[in-house]
Amino acid sequence: MNKPLRTEIRASACPHDCPSTCALEVEVLDGRSMGRVRGAEDNLYTAGVICAKVARYAERIHHPDRLKHPLVRKGPKGSGEFARISWDDALDLVAEKFLAAEAKHGSEAVWPYYYAGTMGLIMRDGINRLRHVKKYSGYHSTICVNPAWTGFIAGTGKLAGPDPREMAKSDCVVIWGTNPVNTQINVMTHATRARKERGAKIVAVDIYQNGTMEQADLAVLVRPATDGALACAVMHCLFRDGFADREFLEKYTDVPRELEQHLRTRTPEWASKITGTPVETIEAFAKLVAENKRTYFRLGYGFSRVRNGTVNMHAASCIAAVRGSWALEGGGAFHNNGAIYHWNKTITEGLDAVDPSIRVLDQSRIGPILVGEPDALGNNIPVTALLIQNTNPVSVAPEQEKVKRGFARDDLFVCTHEQFMTETALMSDVVLPATMFMEHDDLYQGGGHQYIQLGPKLIDPPGECRSNHDVLVGLAKRLGAKHPGFEMTPRQLIDRLLSDSGWGSLAELEAKKWIDAQPDFDTAHYRKGFAWPDGKFRFKPEWKTVPFRSPWYAGPVNEMPALPDHWEVIEEATDEHPFRLGTSPARNFLNSTFNETPTSLAREQRPTVMIHPADAVTLGIADGDQVVLGNKRGEVRIHAKHFDGVRRGVLIAESIWPNHAYEDGKGINTLTGADAIAPYGGAAFHDNRVWVRRA
Ligand code: SF4
Numbered sequence: 001m002n003k004p005l006r007t008e009i010r011a012s013a014c015p016h017d018c019p020s021t022c023a024l025e026v027e028v029l030d031g032r033s034m035g036r037v038r039g040a041e042d043n044l045y046t047a048g049v050i051c052a053k054v055a056r057y058a059e060r061i062h063h064p065d066r067l068k069h070p071l072v073r074k075g076p077k078g079s080g081e082f083a084r085i086s087w088d089d090a091l092d093l094v095a096e097k098f099l100a101a102e103a104k105h106g107s108e109a110v111w112p113y114y115y116a117g118t119m120g121l122i123m124r125d126g127i128n129r130l131r132h133v134k135k136y137s138g139y140h141s142t143i144c145v146n147p148a149w150t151g152f153i154a155g156t157g158k159l160a161g162p163d164p165r166e167m168a169k170s171d172c173v174v175i176w177g178t179n180p181v182n183t184q185i186n187v188m189t190h191a192t193r194a195r196k197e198r199g200a201k202i203v204a205v206d207i208y209q210n211g212t213m214e215q216a217d218l219a220v221l222v223r224p225a226t227d228g229a230l231a232c233a234v235m236h237c238l239f240r241d242g243f244a245d246r247e248f249l250e251k252y253t254d255v256p257r258e259l260e261q262h263l264r265t266r267t268p269e270w271a272s273k274i275t276g277t278p279v280e281t282i283e284a285f286a287k288l289v290a291e292n293k294r295t296y297f298r299l300g301y302g303f304s305r306v307r308n309g310t311v312n313m314h315a316a317s318c319i320a321a322v323r324g325s326w327a328l329e330g331g332g333a334f335h336n337n338g339a340i341y342h343w344n345k346t347i348t349e350g351l352d353a354v355d356p357s358i359r360v361l362d363q364s365r366i367g368p369i370l371v372g373e374p375d376a377l378g379n380n381i382p383v384t385a386l387l388i389q390n391t392n393p394v395s396v397a398p399e400q401e402k403v404k405r406g407f408a409r410d411d412l413f414v415c416t417h418e419q420f421m422t423e424t425a426l427m428s429d430v431v432l433p434a435t436m437f438m439e440h441d442d443l444y445q446g447g448g449h450q451y452i453q454l455g456p457k458l459i460d461p462p463g464e465c466r467s468n469h470d471v472l473v474g475l476a477k478r479l480g481a482k483h484p485g486f487e488m489t490p491r492q493l494i495d496r497l498l499s500d501s502g503w504g505s506l507a508e509l510e511a512k513k514w515i516d517a518q519p520d521f522d523t524a525h526y527r528k529g530f531a532w533p534d535g536k537f538r539f540k541p542e543w544k545t546v547p548f549r550s551p552w553y554a555g556p557v558n559e560m561p562a563l564p565d566h567w568e569v570i571e572e573a574t575d576e577h578p579f580r581l582g583t584s585p586a587r588n589f590l591n592s593t594f595n596e597t598p599t600s601l602a603r604e605q606r607p608t609v610m611i612h613p614a615d616a617v618t619l620g621i622a623d624g625d626q627v628v629l630g631n632k633r634g635e636v637r638i639h640a641k642h643f644d645g646v647r648r649g650v651l652i653a654e655s656i657w658p659n660h661a662y663e664d665g666k667g668i669n670t671l672t673g674a675d676a677i678a679p680y681g682g683a684a685f686h687d688n689r690v691w692v693r694r695a
Helices: 085-103 124-134 146-156 164-169 184-198 209-213 226-238 244-250 256-263 268-275 279-291 301-305 310-322 363-370 402-409 468-479 490-500 507-512 598-604 613-617
Strands: 008-012 021-029 032-039 071-073 082-084 110-114 139-140 172-176 199-207 217-221 295-297 332-334 361-362 386-388 413-418 429-435 444-447 451-453 514-516 578-584 609-610 626-631 636-643 650-652 689-692
Touching: 071 085, 071 413, 082 226, 085 110, 085 386, 085 429, 110 124, 110 139, 124 139, 124 386, 124 468, 146 301, 164 184, 164 295, 164 310, 172 184, 172 279, 184 199, 184 209, 184 217, 184 244, 199 279, 209 217, 209 490, 217 279, 226 256, 226 268, 226 279, 226 310, 226 609, 244 256, 244 310, 256 310, 268 279, 279 310, 295 310, 301 310, 301 514, 310 332, 363 402, 386 468, 429 613, 444 490, 444 598, 451 507, 490 507, 609 613, 613 636, 613 689
Parallel strands: 110 386, 139 361, 172 199, 172 295, 199 217, 295 332, 386 413, 413 429, 578 650, 609 636
Antiparallel strands: 008 021, 021 032, 071 082, 071 429, 444 451, 451 514, 578 689, 609 650, 626 636, 626 689
């Protein structure tokens, strides 16, 4: 008889690029493999609930296709012809190529490139230490947060807000620009608790009728990038109907009378023409906010994916100020809690080695950079060597044709440290096998909540996988990069990061399991004033002084509207390109993560674009037909699905499928643009004009 497996339940944290950063309970079987993953019941934000794709994580971590050994390219780039190589030989080769690139063009020819495949503060951020010590090209992180964060900070002065657990104490929860039924499931936990226990209403605002919209009491369907118009109309109604909180406005805001005057013409009828949303729906939304001062606006990253996203996010956050919702428990606006953690990342990121004279390159513009566009490069030094961790730019970056052309360059050396043979790994010269989160020690902060959590190593990795930290230490040694961070273990780095930032020690964190970093009520609700010198919420921000980590201004920053508005900077439809395309996240994928697991692939079926049936009929497109989408950046072949949960003229392609899932290998980001968003950069993944025709 087989001996039953010894099952231990161990604590961990979800490392993926999702604001929920769920506290996990993991079944570890016989100390070697993992079973089911559950949400930690005793974590007040996770509250026992996680998304399905992470619950079945065993499928990913024990996937037969995991990379297990270092590989060196033997055939042409992209051919998939690799040979096994030892770790020492692989790291020697990478170091030799980096030193050669540096000798030929200077240190800025090397560009360490990473993103949020893990959100761990040790494994994600350590690459910056190598960058700074070696004076490699800098990295302006833009692909995700910049427009949304900037828009929020423009009003409050700070990236923080009321405790997200307070959603359960609201009378109305507005879920705007995020689809938590797919990812960030905990928002639904707290919002539905408010509905069950207090009769609260849930409003969802989105560009298609997704799972969250279906669960809402009021679903507000807008055309992409028109949220600013909707927000203005809601505020118009609040002023018009006597629900603007005059006392709050006088005490806590900058130009309330100027705003009121400005909004006089921003009627529901005006907004309806822009958003495509019926006047009655806009009025109904405004009425809910009017009747429920205790409204919690949970504003998501959808705002970040359009060219006017900064302005839209700011406009949405302004509603809570007009209504005075900030003052009440369960009221206010929340986007992310990044500012509450006060990290000192000197040891992890090597901030003591930063040289401000080194050029900085925009993450989102990797395509234009690699094909050598002068404005993207910033100087005449080409990028001839890349070190890539935790990201898959050949799939996820905009202007994919340029990205592919760049990666195909003969004079570009690429080392990718990955878990699977992604499109990016396939285009690399050296591929190194990477650990997953339960195979190394790391530390996490919640963006959508307020916990600091530990993710300890629970099992050994397969084959010869090594952690990001181990790779960086190995390279630093060979490259002559000296920094105390390279002499430490991940656990020592965690301990030091915690103590340098005023959060105690690793031993204390292990004893407590997590740290609840939520500021006190008055601070979180800005009851002592907003985070500007005069304490006033800004309806009229000075866009160029919004505090945000950016080396430059981007996009048409001088044209940004002074007050909340619909900013017509978007890729509006034209006669030639009559559709607007959004690439919203698929339920079973997370960016390009999970698009290798069998259950996720089976549930998502195939790359699909949703089109309104009336539009489809006009174009002679039957449900299930293959169609071609195109614009000046390229063409994509994809299957059409009739769906009346989009506005006419809008297409939604849930993403991100691997490029090879498309008939000709051209992924959806062939159509997205790498032009920078004002004021601090970003990529407009939901803001693309396209044409569509039957294939
Ligand atoms: S909801 Fe987000 S944080 Fe939670 S388990 Fe899923 S991907 Fe991870």
